[in-house]
Amino acid sequence: MLGRLLVRYLRPAWPLLLAVVVFQLAQSIASLQLPTLNADIIDKGVVVGDIDYIWRTGGVMLAVSLVQVVCAIVAVYFGSRLAMAMGRDLRGALFHRVVAFSQREVGQFGAPSLITRNTNDVQQVQMLVQMSATVMVSAPMLAIGGVIMAIRQDAGLAWLMVVAIPVLLIIVGLIVVRMVPAFTQMQARIDRVNQVIREQLTGIRVVRAFVREDQEHARFERASTDVMDTALRAGNLMALMFPAVMLVMNVSSVAVIWFGAFQVQNNGVEIGTLFAFLNYLMQILMGVMMATFMFVMIPRAAVCANRIGEVLDTDPSVEAPADPVSAPAGRGRVEFDAVAFTYPGAEEAVLHDLTFTVEPGTTTAVIGSTGSGKTTLVGLIARLFDVTAGAVRIDGEDVRRLDPDDLWQRIGLVPQRAFLFAGTVASNLRYGDTDASDEDLWRALELAQARDFVEALPEGLDAPIAQGGTNVSGGQRQRLAIARALVKRPELYIFDDSFSALDLRTDAALRRALDTHLPEATRIVVAQRVSTVQGADQIIVLDHGRMVGRGTHDELLETSETYREIVESQLAAEEAA
Incomplete structure (x- = not known):
């Protein structure tokens, strides 16, 4: 060697x-x-x-x-x-x-x-x-x-x-x-x-x-x-x-x-x-x-x-296809077709036979207990790793056939652990779009409910950010990460438990802003709180990697025992009704 x-x-x-x-x-x-x-x-x-x-x-x-x-x-x-x-x-x-x-x-x-x-x-x-x-x-x-x-x-x-x-x-x-x-x-x-x-x-x-x-x-x-x-x-x-x-x-x-x-x-x-x-x-x-x-x-x-x-000598397990196809014209329709995933060396699969569709312009929430496979599920959409069975499609095309750059350009991912780079507020937001103007940054900050605290900083958009965002609070760091995805203006937004660091009031205000200003964008939200997902057009309930419920909040209260248990553990009976 x-x-x-x-x-x-x-x-x-x-x-x-x-x-x-x-x-x-x-x-x-x-x-x-x-x-x-x-x-x-x-x-x-x-x-x-x-x-x-x-x-x-x-x-x-x-x-x-x-x-x-x-x-x-x-x-x-x-x-x-x-x-x-x-x-x-x-x-x-x-x-x-x-x-x-x-x-x-x-x-x-x-x-x-x-x-x-x-x-x-x-x-x-x-x-x-x-x-x-x-x-x-x-x-x-x-x-x-x-x-x-x-x-x-x-x-x-x-x-x-x-x-x-x-x-x-x-x-x-x-x-x-x-x-x-x-x-x-x-x-x-x-x-x-x-x-x-x-x-x-x-x-x-x-x-x-x-x-x-x-x-x-x-x-x-x-x-x-x-x-x-x-x-x-x-x-x-x-x-x-x-x-x-x-x-x-x-x-x-x-x-x-x-x-x-x-x-x-x-x-x-x-x-x-x-x-x-x-x-x-x-x-x-x-x-x-x-x-x-x-x-x-x-x-x-x-x-x-x-x-x-x-x-x-180690080849990436997620590689660009030999003959990549261009991203099909569409609005971000996502299909899971009998999807299963197993981590290398694991005895059991993390996800089992998942089949559902996320329609364009709608909000789909994914909820479940810790370790149920929620983060793995959204990672398959962005091809952070590939399915071991089945297929994930965007606008009818298998993500494994798309050029990775084209795929990622269509997705705005806010990971579970928000990470900011050393620089300024503006430099971090422009990771989403290097050509974004200051007006675009302020608009994204407003939607992400972060404009107030950024305006309060002496340097504003030029305020310094330490490596990892350690000089801002967890909630502020999360909102800046959400604003970074909004600056990109993709067709598909994936929020991987991105609202957990926000208080209930900020969470509700952020979701209202997204519904109002991004009505055509497809949104997939992974969350732990029922209050975050109950207004979604579709809720996917996972339990040990299996889909045990799908529907709206009201439908799942009647049909899914797992979802009812989650609701009852978080909300009072009056709120659940």
Whole structure:
């Protein structure tokens, strides 16, 4: 998976990669020239004492060093740009994939894990690319070039390389194999830390209301300690690697000097040649050591790449059809034809054999006990997930055959949990229609019974809204969410328990405004309160995913025992009559 990601997302940046290789090659060639030049100075200076020659050769060495420095800087620059570009493309691909997910896929991965994969996991792969461009490209060049130059200097000592390099690779390989499970566990535990933080920040009011600060602190401490323990295990292995590499390098240096000294004594080799061989051996082992540093990063990056690949390879369960049809002309007629739905892995269906029709310009209410499938039912209309049996049609066309953008353009959905984005009142309302004028916004606010409190704000439409709408009350947040849907002016409105946060007076005023100003729009209202649904043209009563009643308020009082029980639990007998 790591290789696939690198090939896929580095392909557009091949000019940068080519530039990195060219400058790293130039840097390596310059590095390989220095030991030979230094050996020439030593041998020339010892044998002849030609100071001019030493100055000339030293000047060449200085020039070569400057070239090496410039090439290294340029290579690092292009390598950094390469890594940043890949990180940008990878995050963009993850974001677009996650946005296309249905509720099913989001629930499968979990929001904390998706956040970790788009931040920490991408960062690990990005760091690997950056280090590869600046280190891994030059390491093989130095190692291969060093071997060639060392053999040219003294083939008699080449056997030392044959011993040192395999020993070094074996040690590194054994350590890396043990590091992979630790890094796999580390990423999972980072997911857990993100989950705990997200829950505590989102539910801070609940935590304080139940005085659970100490318990939540302990829960976070446990999650954080788990990450620390895993990181320590990986760190201990990492710390073991570098002393092992240095041990091999130092033993190799001693061996070169020991065996080389006999050759110098027997006039088999010059002192400068011996030191050049030693320098080349160090360059070879240094290249191997740089590669080992990469090997430390590769296991964790590979784990992160697999996690990223899981997201990219997961196809959304709700996809656009291969040959989408245009939305048919109509006014928002909705049909449920023997609809059933089962969540993945569930033993029982959530909805069973639902068949009914919502006529254009009418209000259909859905009521039932908690867990009866009301939210799932309206989610099928908007294709938040697809039916497992039957069909949902809008104006005679199966929603699975419609282009999702066309479908969603015709629907104004107010979810059960109102969510506002960081910005202003106006920016949140214009999510419904980016071209809406201020007059359109005020009209929607008036219909949603929100104009009074927005006008009372010092900035009016430009009043700031915090992320999630946490700086306004629950009722205000709900009314702004309703106004956002009204700005869109769709053919079909879906209110998923959107009136529960409103008081009875505001609820009644809002429903009257909708009936008066939106008589042609089709409205589907999910509610818990009988007072919210009793004026609907049609009421659907759900019980454990089955439709146990359908009709008006008066008809259901006579025909549906479940509905009567709901009414009697909420209204006095006089009101029910």
